[in-house]
Amino acid sequence: MSQDEDKRLAALAAAAEVEDGMLVGLGTGSTAAFLIDELARRAGEGLRIEAVATSLASERQAIAGGLTVRPFDEVAAIDLCIDGADEIDGACIAIKGAGAAMTREKIVAAAARRMVVIADGSKQVASLGENFPVPVEVLPFARAFVAHRLTALGGTPVLRLRDGAEWRTDQNNPILDTRFGAIADPLALARALSCIPGVVGHGLFVDEVDAAYVARDGIVSRIERPGAPAAPKA
Missing domain, CATH: 3.40.50.1360 (Rossmann fold)
Structure with missing residues (x-):
């Protein structure tokens, strides 16, 4: 199959x-x-x-x-x-x-x-985050600042590219694919991401x-x- x-x-x-x-x-x-x-x-x-x-x-x-x-x-x-x-x-x-x-x-x-x-x-999966990063959509103005905050949370943000160019969402915003490893507390991480100024949305549901x-x-x-x-x- x-x-x-x-x-x-x-x-x-x-x-x-x-x-x-x-x-x-x-x-x-x-x-x-x-x-x-x-x-x-x-x-x-x-x-x-x-x-x-x-x-x-x-x-x-x-x-x-x-x-x-x-x-x-x-x-x-x-x-x-x-x-x-x-x-x-x-x-x-x-x-x-x-x-x-x-x-x-x-x-x-x-x-x-x-x-x-x-x-x-x-x-x-048994634990979220082991295989897939958390996508974080950000305002272009705040990209470096948000990346710094994501790193402070223990993440490793990587700017998403397509064909060598920055990938933009339908809202024309970039995405920082952020690896946290196995996420022990998804609710706490989701709240922390939502509190970062410049974050438009993130992929933790x-x-x-x-x-x-x-x-x-x-x-x-x-x-x-x-x-x-x-x-x-x-």
Whole structure:
């Protein structure tokens, strides 16, 4: 079973939570792309939904597939957000941001009644941070200052590049991919990052994720965060 097939299976499992009349937040990345394709297919068969997108790339894919995408700046709340993750642990705490959309993703997740992560088994970890850095989006004006503060927190920030040039988010901000090693207290680190002036957003999702569908070798498991809003009944 390939990694892409596991991504697709996780996306299909989460897509089953989408019901007629919902306003759905569409994530960003390779796993979310399978979700968007599935929702576009179901919409072609009569599923009536509207969507908001966490990135320009996801918006373009959704519109090309025939989905109705609303501008998020006109939306205060949504029913369900489904997105990928770069790492997720057994408590549904995640690191996101490989696709550079973590700030928009976090805002859409916070607006959702329920937020679901979809991932292949390689993204499930015992301790966050061992394999993946925490992406930190910063104002260009504050880049050196924020990097200094991240270092003081024990991190090793590296400016994200693409094709040799500084990678900019959809908000036109740079990203400092910051390695902290195994993160013993994600909540404390998330609070510390949010308190640094010049940080626009970061990829630690501590309490936004309500559930995760994780596929490994063709088998999908669902992890629910205790006390999280329940999935719709089939």
